[in-house]
Amino acid sequence: MFRFELHKQDGLARLSTFHTPHGPIVMPAFAPVGTLANVKTLEPRDLYAAGAQLVLANTYHLYLRPGHDLVARRGGLHKFMAYDGPLLTDSGGFQVFSLAQRRKLDDDGVTFRSHIDGSIHRFTPERVMEIEQALGPDIAMVLDECPPPLDRRYNEEALRRTHLWAERCRAVHSRADQALFGIVQGGIFEDLRLHSAAFLTQLDFPGYAIGGLAVGETKEEMYATLDFTCPALPEDRPRYLMGVGTPEDIIEAVFRGVDFFDCVLPTRIARNGQLFTPNGRMNMRNAQYAEDERPVQEGCQCYTCRTFTRAYLRHLYKAGEISALRLGTIHNVTFMLSLMREVRAAIAAGRFGEFRSLFLARFRITDQATRHAQRELRAAARKL
Amino acid sequence: MFRFELHKQDGLARLSTFHTPHGPIVMPAFAPVGTLANVKTLEPRDLYAAGAQLVLANTYHLYLRPGHDLVARRGGLHKFMAYDGPLLTDSGGFQVFSLAQRRKLDDDGVTFRSHIDGSIHRFTPERVMEIEQALGPDIAMVLDECPPPLDRRYNEEALRRTHLWAERCRAVHSRADQALFGIVQGGIFEDLRLHSAAFLTQLDFPGYAIGGLAVGETKEEMYATLDFTCPALPEDRPRYLMGVGTPEDIIEAVFRGVDFFDCVLPTRIARNGQLFTPNGRMNMRNAQYAEDERPVQEGCQCYTCRTFTRAYLRHLYKAGEISALRLGTIHNVTFMLSLMREVRAAIAAGRFGEFRSLFLARFRITDQATRHAQRELRAAARKL
Numbered sequence A, B: 001m002f003r004f005e006l007h008k009q010d011g012l013a014r015l016s017t018f019h020t021p022h023g024p025i026v027m028p029a030f031a032p033v034g035t036l037a038n039v040k041t042l043e044p045r046d047l048y049a050a051g052a053q054l055v056l057a058n059t060y061h062l063y064l065r066p067g068h069d070l071v072a073r074r075g076g077l078h079k080f081m082a083y084d085g086p087l088l089t090d091s092g093g094f095q096v097f098s099l100a101q102r103r104k105l106d107d108d109g110v111t112f113r114s115h116i117d118g119s120i121h122r123f124t125p126e127r128v129m130e131i132e133q134a135l136g137p138d139i140a141m142v143l144d145e146c147p148p149p150l151d152r153r154y155n156e157e158a159l160r161r162t163h164l165w166a167e168r169c170r171a172v173h174s175r176a177d178q179a180l181f182g183i184v185q186g187g188i189f190e191d192l193r194l195h196s197a198a199f200l201t202q203l204d205f206p207g208y209a210i211g212g213l214a215v216g217e218t219k220e221e222m223y224a225t226l227d228f229t230c231p232a233l234p235e236d237r238p239r240y241l242m243g244v245g246t247p248e249d250i251i252e253a254v255f256r257g258v259d260f261f262d263c264v265l266p267t268r269i270a271r272n273g274q275l276f277t278p279n280g281r282m283n284m285r286n287a288q289y290a291e292d293e294r295p296v297q298e299g300c301q302c303y304t305c306r307t308f309t310r311a312y313l314r315h316l317y318k319a320g321e322i323s324a325l326r327l328g329t330i331h332n333v334t335f336m337l338s339l340m341r342e343v344r345a346a347i348a349a350g351r352f353g354e355f356r357s358l359f360l361a362r363f364r365i366t367d368q369a370t371r372h373a374q375r376e377l378r379a380a381a382r383k384l
Helices: A044-050 A057-065 A068-073 A077-081 A093-098 A125-135 A152-172 A190-202 A219-232 A247-255 A265-271 A303-307 A310-318 A321-348 A352-360 A368-382 B045-048 B059-064 B067-074 B077-081 B095-100 B127-135 B153-173 B191-202 B219-232 B247-255 B265-271 B303-307 B310-318 B322-349 B353-362 B368-382
Strands: A003-010 A014-021 A025-027 A029-032 A055-057 A088-090 A101-106 A109-113 A120-123 A139-141 A177-183 A208-210 A239-241 A260-263 A272-277 A279-282 B005-008 B013-020 B023-027 B029-031 B055-057 B087-089 B101-106 B111-112 B118-124 B140-143 B179-184 B209-210 B240-242 B260-262 B272-276 B280-283
Touching: A003 A321, A014 A247, A014 A321, A025 A029, A029 A321, A044 A321, A044 B303, A055 A057, A057 A068, A057 A125, A068 A125, A068 A368, A077 A088, A077 B310, A088 A219, A093 A109, A093 B059, A093 B111, A125 A139, A125 A152, A139 A272, A152 A177, A152 A190, A177 A190, A190 A208, A190 A219, A208 A219, A219 A247, A247 A321, A247 A352, A260 B310, A265 A272, A272 A321, A303 A321, A303 B045, A303 B059, A310 A321, A310 B077, A321 A352, A321 B322, B005 B322, B013 B247, B013 B322, B023 B029, B045 B322, B055 B059, B055 B111, B059 B067, B059 B095, B059 B127, B067 B127, B095 B111, B118 B127, B127 B140, B127 B153, B153 B191, B179 B191, B191 B209, B191 B219, B209 B353, B219 B247, B247 B322, B247 B353, B265 B272, B265 B322, B272 B322, B303 B322, B310 B322
Parallel strands: A029 A260, A055 A088, A088 A139, A139 A177, A177 A208, A208 A239, A239 A260, B029 B260, B055 B087, B087 B140, B140 B179, B179 B209, B209 B240, B240 B260
Antiparallel strands: A003 A014, A014 A025, A101 A109, A109 A120, A272 A279, B005 B013, B013 B023, B101 B111, B111 B118, B272 B280
16 A cells, blocks of 8 residues: 655655555655644645645644544544545654653653643553554654754663664554654764664664754754765655754755655744745735735745735734734745645756755845744744 | 616515626625625635625724725725625724724714724714725725614714714715715614614715614614614615624514625634524534534535534634634635525515524524623624
8 A cells, every 4th residue: 555666866865756545645745734633724625726745643632632532433534634635643752752741751651741731641652553543644653752862861762762662663553554654763873873774674664754853953963964864764765854844954855865844834934924935934024015016926826826915915914814824824835835846846857956056045044043043943833 | 887776575675786896796695894804714715605795894994004095005905805896894983983992072073092002093074085985995884973772862962973974975975986875873763763864865875874783782672773764765775784793683684674784793703613504503612513523504515514524623623723713704604695695585586584484483593691792792893
């Protein structure tokens, strides 16, 4: 039911397809995040229109509400959220470590309090597999521990547990219509990442994620980590960089051999009034747009750009209208998915290196201080 | 550019068409409210899909932000909000009296403080005509005073002013592509309403509104007021009952000869999780819907009912997802516009009396205490 095809390589960048029971994912691909079985403000028809190929939902959040059993009784996540394309759930591990209150960790699993009502819950590898199999996405993730990327001691200890848990997840996972992916951890440390990649490869997962990045390290540290991690992963399996990210980070990660991504960034910043253009982000609340008759992005085919002026969108944002959040989200998700389409075309044409240079020359990356604030926002955002 | 056709009368209920520069309004009709040039959570394509024929926007709100001059420079309200159907603006009078802070009234006009920033503004009949002509809807309303409907002294005094202002609005209004409607006031008092209707009829407006209802009186008082007011209005002009209302009130008003309506009710209560069905309202947050696989309303053709279960919608409402507000709004607006379509078909078939009986027998009207709370909500809601 699952099959990976590597069509073409351009440098380290890969054009490939991962076939799932709900259709193919042509990669490099970006997955919008639908935390609670809903990409915030969007409907399935909006995701189809924008060209989404994969949508992520969060196990931790859905386990707490409405509950995985309820979703299973409704026929599973696809039917529940009326979305017919490929879905992926994370393992909930990241949220347990970043969002839940007061957790207690041991080799067998982790006990935590819900961030909603303080109730006590326990995740073990077996329990998480039960939950993800009940939810029923096309791709499920193993339970892992996600330590601060620069803390060597913590990463050594966590990696031991992450590998134990990966083995146990692999042992109990049984749904043939669901692919279970392993997650490589090890912070920014080359020996740990190589060890993790080797250990997980030996468990023969149908796909591999790189976890524990974009959570506090610099861009340079993240890129360096990808430089030594990607070549250590099997060539014939999809590679997923979790929680990334900005357009420039995605371009840099594709350049280093990553196949797909998820991030709340485009949806989250849209709700703050920040919209993507090929020149960088624009803040729609700025006074300079008050009388601007142009669309957010000339040539963009999204409903927002085809229909409304910047002046109108600024009015909606300034007036606090809910519609602003949605129209901004439609644009930002369309921007990301169009960017991935251009990335795929560039690899197909054997000119991804040139595409990368041109994109990065034009796309205004915000300064170091703002980037730091954004990283913090991104880390916080992944909790939601 | 404006033409009223009375196609058929069934009892006092009227099937008619009011032709405007942006197309015909086949009546009885209901206008969703787009306070800030946006029906909250909806897009123009949603309004077209639901069958909207007329949309209302609020002069007071648009005057304060983004400002009528800015809207005029953008090419007017239709172009600004990218909506190509008939539009109507109120005069702002109601909001000045219900929403603005500290107002000072004299025969010439009213001075008030903005509810947003406390800044001081003045509305006179001439100023309001300038604003509405700058905004450029198909239908504009005269400036009026909207007193509590049961206060005789206040209504007498206010009516004198309302008539002075109506004359002045009529005198300065000059846009040929905009129809200016008069507003009959007079509270629940028959002699005042008849006097107002006669006075305004003599000014020869292309349409007449009934103002000052659904703001505190009982349903019985409102219906009685319509009983004596409608026959006093010219037969060959459209009749507009402002700020009404509930499905049952609309049915009762059509039965008494009203042609069209506006109200925030369907959009407002959708954001509170209350959705319309032919049996009455349902609160989507209720636990009873947690595992309910049915659509909100069997047979409803809206996107929400065609796509999602009650169980999913309840989950979205409970989890505080923005999408819930929008999906609920899509349904409630579709419900109201479908109801109006059924009303028109019933009049066309000469069986509106039967339709009214069947609808009211089935539609569960909430009890007196809740109705009172709802009236208060409705009064508050009209401010937004």
